[in-house]
Each structure stands twice: as C-alpha cells, then as structure tokens.
Amino acid sequence: EDKVVQSPLSLVVHEGDTVTLNCSYEVTNFRSLLWYKQEKKAPTFLFMLTSSGIEKKSGRLSSILDKKELFSILNITATQTGDSAIYLCAESYGGATNKLIFGTGTLLAVQP
C-alpha cells in the first residue's frame, strides 16, 4: 500500500514568518494529493492537487505538486496564531473508491 510521509513532524515559528511543509508520496495508484488543516476538531479541506507545477492558492496559503519527484509542499506566508494546527497531507488512491491514505501530519505552532 502507498505511503505518505510528512516533514517536519513539528514546527514552531513566530507570527509573520513563512513556513514550508513537505509531503512525499508513493505512486502505485495515485489519483490526487490533498491537504487538510486540523485544529482541535475535524480536518478541514484546503487543497486538492492533480497536476504538476500548477499552484493552488487561497489567501496566504499555497500548494504545489511535483509528480516527477513525488512530493508536494504547502506554503504559509505571514503566519498568524490562527494558523496553529496540524496540517495533514493525503494521497487519494484505489481506483474508483476515493480512498485516502494520510501522512502523520505536521504540527505547526505560531507564537505571537
């Protein structure tokens, strides 16, 4: 079964910093790569990436996929304390079943 690896496992930054979160995946049955944000509750969807080199952007967050090197990055610019959360990367695989395999997540703490 495919594996998803995220790095770093945790990160502490100060407000205003820019952070880059990494996600590598395996490709056996790859359909798409998804990013979720999880605060003290359910994961909420951020981005879905299917094509290499096309940046998805939402406010201060952006993400890009490299299908040749099998990785994705999530960038957060001008971080705020509200960005503190676990960021989860997931690979969609398995043909017609929409199954996701998740990485263990990156815990981001933004200090004032």
Next chain:
Amino acid sequence: DAGITQSPRYKITETGRQVTLMCHQTWSHSYMFWYRQDLGHGLRLIYYSAAADITDKGEVPDGYVVSRSKTENFPLTLESATRSQTSVYFCASSDPNLDEQFFGPGTRLTVL
C-alpha cells in the same frame, strides 16, 4: 442543517463491552469512511462503503464491524472493546466524482 454528524461525541466504556458509534450525513454522498486517529499514526482507515449494503475493509479493520442499510447512516461497532481501541474516531463522506472527503466532528472513545 446539512452536514455530517457523529454521536456520541465522547464515550467511556469498559473492556469487553460492545460499543456503537453513529455517523449520519445529509448530503446523500455515496461514499462513507471510518478513520481512527492516534498519536504517531495519523488518520488510519478502518472501513469504507461505496453505497448502501456495500462495505469493505480498510487498513485497520480488526475488532470492528460496520453496516450500511441506508445511504445516510454508517454505524461502526466495536464488538468487544479493547484498550487498544481507545482513540478518536472520525467519520467522513464524499461524492464519487470528487476526491475530497468531508469529516464529522469525531468521537473520543476511551476503553478502560
């Protein structure tokens, strides 16, 4: 309100007891999923369902049973709870044309 709900939100039980966690969604999504989330493991798929009366095992199905008699409901039963099943359980649903999954608020289960 439309969405995905789980009940109970918190549950404490004893080893050997049967426990059922409920999941209900109002979007008429055909796909539904059960995950458990543990420190160091991220979200792991327990069972999933592509439609009513169609279910299949995920990564960690042992000790769990599911059923899906109606599209909107997907209960998860622990037939004889063990301490290793102490976890946070998330239900999710998705449209078959989209990889994005929508998550319920989670159930925190403690097995003593």
